[in-house]
Amino acid sequence: MSSVLTNSDGAPTTPTPSSPVAQFFIPATASLQERRPRTLKQGDTFAVFDHNGDALSGPGSPEGLFHRDTRYLSHLSLTINGKRPMLLSSTLRDDNATLTCDLTNPDLFDDKGKLILAHDLIHLRRTRFLWNTNCFERLTVKNYDEQPQQARIEIGFGADFADLFEIRGTVRARKGRSLPAVIQKDGILLSYFGLDERKRSTRLSFDPAPDTLASDLAVFNLCLAPHETRSLFIEVGCDQAEAREPKHLSFFLALRDARRALRASSSRAASIATSNEIFNEVARRSVSDLYMLMTETPEGPYPYAGIPWFSTVFGRDALITALETLWLDPQIARGVLGHLAANQATEFNPASDAEPGKILHEVRYGEMAELGEVPFRRYYGSIDSTPMFVMLAGEYLKRTADLATVETILPNLEAALTWIDEHGDRDGDGFVEYGRLTEEGLINQAWKDSHDSVFHADGALAKGPIAIAEVQAYVYGAWQAAAEIFRSLGRPERAAKFLARAEGLRRAFDMSFFDEELGTYVLALDGDKRPCRVRSSNAGHALFTGIAYPERVAVVARTLMAASSFCGWGVRTIPTTEPRYNPMSYHNGSIWPHDNAMIASGLARYGHRAEAARIFEGLFAASTYIDLRRLPELFCGMSRQRAQGPTFYPVACSPQAWAAAAPLSLLQSCLGLEFDPRAGQISFKQPRLPSFLNEVILRNLQMGGGSADVVIARSGRHLVIDAIGHQGEITVLTTA
Numbered sequence: 001m002s003s004v005l006t007n008s009d010g011a012p013t014t015p016t017p018s019s020p021v022a023q024f025f026i027p028a029t030a031s032l033q034e035r036r037p038r039t040l041k042q043g044d045t046f047a048v049f050d051h052n053g054d055a056l057s058g059p060g061s062p063e064g065l066f067h068r069d070t071r072y073l074s075h076l077s078l079t080i081n082g083k084r085p086m087l088l089s090s091t092l093r094d095d096n097a098t099l100t101c102d103l104t105n106p107d108l109f110d111d112k113g114k115l116i117l118a119h120d121l122i123h124l125r126r127t128r129f130l131w132n133t134n135c136f137e138r139l140t141v142k143n144y145d146e147q148p149q150q151a152r153i154e155i156g157f158g159a160d161f162a163d164l165f166e167i168r169g170t171v172r173a174r175k176g177r178s179l180p181a182v183i184q185k186d187g188i189l190l191s192y193f194g195l196d197e198r199k200r201s202t203r204l205s206f207d208p209a210p211d212t213l214a215s216d217l218a219v220f221n222l223c224l225a226p227h228e229t230r231s232l233f234i235e236v237g238c239d240q241a242e243a244r245e246p247k248h249l250s251f252f253l254a255l256r257d258a259r260r261a262l263r264a265s266s267s268r269a270a271s272i273a274t275s276n277e278i279f280n281e282v283a284r285r286s287v288s289d290l291y292m293l294m295t296e297t298p299e300g301p302y303p304y305a306g307i308p309w310f311s312t313v314f315g316r317d318a319l320i321t322a323l324e325t326l327w328l329d330p331q332i333a334r335g336v337l338g339h340l341a342a343n344q345a346t347e348f349n350p351a352s353d354a355e356p357g358k359i360l361h362e363v364r365y366g367e368m369a370e371l372g373e374v375p376f377r378r379y380y381g382s383i384d385s386t387p388m389f390v391m392l393a394g395e396y397l398k399r400t401a402d403l404a405t406v407e408t409i410l411p412n413l414e415a416a417l418t419w420i421d422e423h424g425d426r427d428g429d430g431f432v433e434y435g436r437l438t439e440e441g442l443i444n445q446a447w448k449d450s451h452d453s454v455f456h457a458d459g460a461l462a463k464g465p466i467a468i469a470e471v472q473a474y475v476y477g478a479w480q481a482a483a484e485i486f487r488s489l490g491r492p493e494r495a496a497k498f499l500a501r502a503e504g505l506r507r508a509f510d511m512s513f514f515d516e517e518l519g520t521y522v523l524a525l526d527g528d529k530r531p532c533r534v535r536s537s538n539a540g541h542a543l544f545t546g547i548a549y550p551e552r553v554a555v556v557a558r559t560l561m562a563a564s565s566f567c568g569w570g571v572r573t574i575p576t577t578e579p580r581y582n583p584m585s586y587h588n589g590s591i592w593p594h595d596n597a598m599i600a601s602g603l604a605r606y607g608h609r610a611e612a613a614r615i616f617e618g619l620f621a622a623s624t625y626i627d628l629r630r631l632p633e634l635f636c637g638m639s640r641q642r643a644q645g646p647t648f649y650p651v652a653c654s655p656q657a658w659a660a661a662a663p664l665s666l667l668q669s670c671l672g673l674e675f676d677p678r679a680g681q682i683s684f685k686q687p688r689l690p691s692f693l694n695e696v697i698l699r700n701l702q703m704g705g706g707s708a709d710v711v712i713a714r715s716g717r718h719l720v721i722d723a724i725g726h727q728g729e730i731t732v733l734t735t736a
Contacts, residue, residue, distance in 0.1 A: 036627050037063065038090060038099050039307045039655065041292050042130040042258065044068050044365075045238060046311045051090040053101035053126040053137075054078060057160070060651075062167060062308035065135050065202075067238035069312065069366030071167065072202045073135070075158035075216075076236075078126070080151055081108050081117065085124055092628065094284055095266070096292040097259050101126040105151075121145040122224075131254040135236040138251055143224035153220040153232065155210075159202040161192035163366040165374050168309065172373065181215040188213060196370040203240045207233040207248055265301065266291040269329040270702070272667070275695040279620060279663075282629045286663050289630060289655035290325065290332075299342055300335025306633055306653035315340055315360040315385035316447060317658050319392050320594055324661035326399050327668045327675065330702070333396045334405055340389055341412035345380050350437035353381035353445075357419030359389045361445075375440050383434035383445045384471050386416045386424065387478035391545070394481020401677040401704065403488055410485075417482055420475060426465050430508050431525065432475050433465035446471060447595075448538070448573065448587040452580060454524050457533040459579035462526040469521050470541035472509050476502050477545035506547050513542075514552055520559040521548075535559060537573045537595050543602025553606040560599060561611050568640025569622045570596040570615055583637035583647070590649060593619055593631045594658035597665040604669040609688040616666040616690045622646045623663070631659045667696070671712060672735075677704045683733040687712060687719050697724075706730050 040047045047065045049055055055063040055076040065073035078085065085103035092099055103124040108117040121144050128137040143149045166172060176194035187205035194200065204218075212219035222230050233248045269291075272283040293311075294301045304310070305317035318340070322333040343363070345354040352375055353361075361382035369377040390413055397406050406413075424432035434445040442449050446468040454462045479502035487495040513521040515531065521539040523532040540560055542548045548556065559565065565575035567583075570591040574581050583589040596619060600612035618640070623629050625645025632654040636647035667673075672685035682701055689696065695713040706728020712721050723732040 037308075038092060038101075040092075040096070040099055040128070040130045040135075041304070041307055041311060043133070043295055044311075045130050045133050045135075046307050047073075047128075047130060047135055048308050049076075049099065049128075051087050051101065052078070052085065052103060053090070053099065053128060060167070060169070065236055065238070066164065066308070066311070067133055069164040069364050069369065070200055071162045071164070072159055072200070072238045073157065073236050074160040074162065075156060077156040078103075078124070078139070079154045079156075080105050080122060080124065082152070082154070083108060086119065088123075094288060095259070095262050096288045097262055098127055098129045098255070100128075117149065122149065122151055129255060129258055131258040133238045134240065134254070136251050136254050137234040137236075138248075139232040139234065140229055141222060141224065141232070142229040143226060146226050148226065149224050151222040151224055153222060155218045155220075155234070156216060157204055157218070158216055159190040159192070161194075161200050161202075163368040164309070164364075165366065165368050170368070170374065172368070176367070183213055183215065185209055188215065188218075190215075194367040196367050198367070198370075201239055203235075203237040205235040205237070262291060265294055268331055268702075269325075269700070270327070271699045272664075273697045273699075274693050276692050278624055278629070279692060282620065282623045282631075282663050283667075285629045286631075286660045287328075289660035290321070290657060293655060293657045293660070294332070297335065297339045299338030301332055302335050302339045303332060303657040306656035306659075309651075309653055310656070312365070313339070313343075313360065313363040315362070316382050316388065319385060319388040320598070321657040321661050322392055323388075323395060324594070324597055324658065324665035326395055327673055327701075328664055330396060330400050330402075333392055333399075334402070337389070337393055337396065337405070337409055340385075341409040343378070344412050344415060346415075349380075351375055351440065352377070352379050353437050353441045354378075355380070355419060355423040357386065357415035357417075358423070359385040359416060361385060375438075381436060381442045381445050382449075383424070383432065383468070384447060384474050386419050387432070387471065387474040389413075390416050390478035391474060391481050394477075394484045397481075397485060397488060399675050399677070399703075406485055407489070410489075413482070413485065417478070420478065424475070429529070430505060431467040431512070432471050433467045433527075434471075435465035435527075450585070450587045452585075453587040454526075454532060455534060455580050456526070456530070457579070462524060462532050464527045466527065467525040469513055469523055469536075469538045470544075472505065472513065473542045473545040473547045476505050476509070476547040479505065480546070506549070509542075509547055510549055510552070518559070519555045521556065534578050535565065535575050536578075537565070537571050537592075537599060540571065540595070540599030540602050543605060544598045545602075546605060548602075548606070550606060553603075553608065557603055557606075557608050557611055560603075561614065563639075566614070566618070567591065567637050569618045569635070569637075569646050571599055572637040584649070586634070586649075589637040590634045591622075591637050591646070592634045592659070593662035597658075597662040597669070600666050601669045604672065607686060609670055609672065609686055612666070612669045613688055613690040616663075616670055617692060619662065619666065620690070620692060630654055631662060632656060633659055671696070673698075675703050679731075680704060680706075680729050681731045681733055682708055682710070683735065684710075684712065684721050685735045687721065687734065689714055689719060699725075703730060704728065708732060 037048045045067045048063045057074045064071045088102040090101045104120050105122040107119045123142045125140045179191040182189040186209035191201040210218040211221045293303045303321045305314040318336045322336045345358040358380045362376045362379045364376040368374050426433045479498045483495040483498040523534040523536045564577045574588045581589045600615040604612040632652040633656040638647045671687045674683050697711045699709040701708045708730045709725040721734045
């Protein structure tokens with residue numbers, strides 16, 4: 001993620017109107033937790049509403065309807081007889097297809113204070129969804145009184161066409177101009193002409209036509225007989241050329257198509273059912289969030305990173321999400337590999353931190369990106385995306401034996417491997433370092449990309465170029481993957497060279513990064529090759545790829561699971577022992593679900609499934625306190641207290657793809673679930689169920705054109721694993 005831009009000293013810069021590039025931080029002027037927003041997404045469009053279904057934007061608020069990094073609807077409010085309705089309930093469907101808000105009238109009085117309508121007599125239901133750059137809504141109004149009632153429904157609206165980075169806090173010296181509203185019989189067109197010489201428009205259409213329509217308000221005067229129901233249909237279209245007729249038909253047709261599309265994409269995934277109904281809710285929400293965040297690209301499905309700040313292509317996030325879900329749905333990995341290959345850097349461009357062979361960090365489509373006011377139009381400033389691209393290709397091949405797909409991206413894999421050698425290792429010492437190419441780039445380019453996330457034991461910020469610990473582990477994984485790929489291509493000599501390079505890196509990493517006194521790997525080496533002698537969750541990623549020598553794992557595991565690091569909910573990014581520890585910070589003491597899932601996967605790799613199960617239990621317990629059972633991007637690292645939930649981070653994205661995938665990855669790690677498509681085998685190696693699960697049923701585990709259904713059940717102190725159905729020649733194995 002792009003978090004904070006800093007100056008050359010590593011301190012945050014202050015955004016000013018004259019700054020060519022201002023801050024890219026996430027604003028903390030308004031807490032998302034206070035409003036518990038409801039989110040919808042489809043394709044390149046997403047929406048954030050409050051519980052009532054309104055969008056009441058203010059400083060730092062992300063509420064509204066967005067398309068390609070621009071807010072097309074910044075205000076939406078519903079009143080009945082001049083008052084805001086009272087909330088009854090607000091919920092998303094389990095598959096995230098629709099948002100439904102049930103509301104009712106408050107007590108309504110005339111000018112003299114006389115009660116003219118008692119509360120709870122008028123019911124309002126708002127049903128809303130997104131489809132093909134449009135937001136569709138049906139508002140039903142029902143009179144439950146035994147007397148006729150007059151209901152004046154007012155819908156206020158506005159469109160500021162703000163760039164997402166403006167909402168995130170960047171101050172712009174100049175902006176484009178708003179165009180006069182065009183009022184039509186049953187709708188209105190709001191437009192903006194940007195400095196990029198592009199016109200952006202929002203069309204609001206109503207069915208039936210409002211009784212009164214102004215540039216910011218639509219009014220419906222309803223006379224409702226006893227128990228009568230009336231429906232109003234509203235469409236909000238982003239850059240929609242013309243209004244469609246009639247609205248009520250387009251609502252139902254679009255709703256049908258939207259649900260069909262969600263079912264078609266999520267049907268690829270394996271299904272999970274367990275003995276714990278709450279965990280079943282967690283798993284359903286995780287899968288639903290993943291497929292809501294999925295966006296179809298020409299190369300296949302691609303999970304956008306998260307809502308509201310990161311609803312776009314991120315390389316690192318998608319690669320990790322694909323690794324977490326490879327067992328569940330390999331087509332996600334296939335789409336990610338294809339799209340990142342198609343957008344790989346082919347030339348040098350310092351402004352975007354691009355070098356030949358480098359894999360994307362982030363893509364943006366808004367006005368500010370088009371004008372170069374932010375460097376993220378097509379930005380390559382992440383040090384880990386490139387080796388992880390090769391890693392994912394190798395893991396995808398092992399999971400699917402789909403050599404044909406890997407061959408199509410072989411030139412891209414070659415280019416990525418060349419980048420590691422020629423540009424990743426800046427000083428030829430065998431380690432991959434990062435350092436931005438201009439003052440506008442991100443100062444820290446690993447996954448912990450806050451300005452203060454890499455520091456020494458005295459708290460001093462590290463100066464670059466920086467060799468961060470986990471990136472060396474990813475390079476090791478990339479070379480292991482390259483060996484697997486070239487072995488499968490019938491090129492054993494090339495494969496042997498990559499294996500030798502991996503082993504050499506492993507030795508060098510152990511010598512330079514392992515610290516006996518700390519009991520773990522150091523966080524990084526700075527530009528002078530001084531170790532940042534800081535304990536951190538980054539060390540767990542060394543276990544994730546297997547670069548850690550087996551004799552190091554027990555002590556690293558103890559350090560990760562010590563009370564200073566494992567807070568009860570998960571492993572902190574930075575433990576309490578370190579000088580910059582702050583449980584409320586973005587990267588220096590918080591809990592990130594994806595980070596924990598990768599650590600648990602690494603622990604399980606070396607047989608430490610009990611520790612992996614503890615992490616699983618902690619994150620599951622956290623989810624039981626969270627709205628919709630949805631794990632957010634991160635939460636605060638305060639210690640777990642009896643009968644209390646976790647402390648939320650105020651501006652965490654939710655849903656977030658790699659967080660949604662975390663419970664699914666944790667389940668695989670505990671079960672030791674592996675696939676060998678060449679042998680036609682699905683295996684469970686040293687499986688272990690966390691304490692909150694007694695039985696797990698996995699259906700539609702796909703492999704090699706077939707599939708298997710498997711039940712894992714606790715029987716006394718042992719687990720019993722049974723294949724309860726399969727299609728094709730698949731064998732299910734268990735090893736102790």
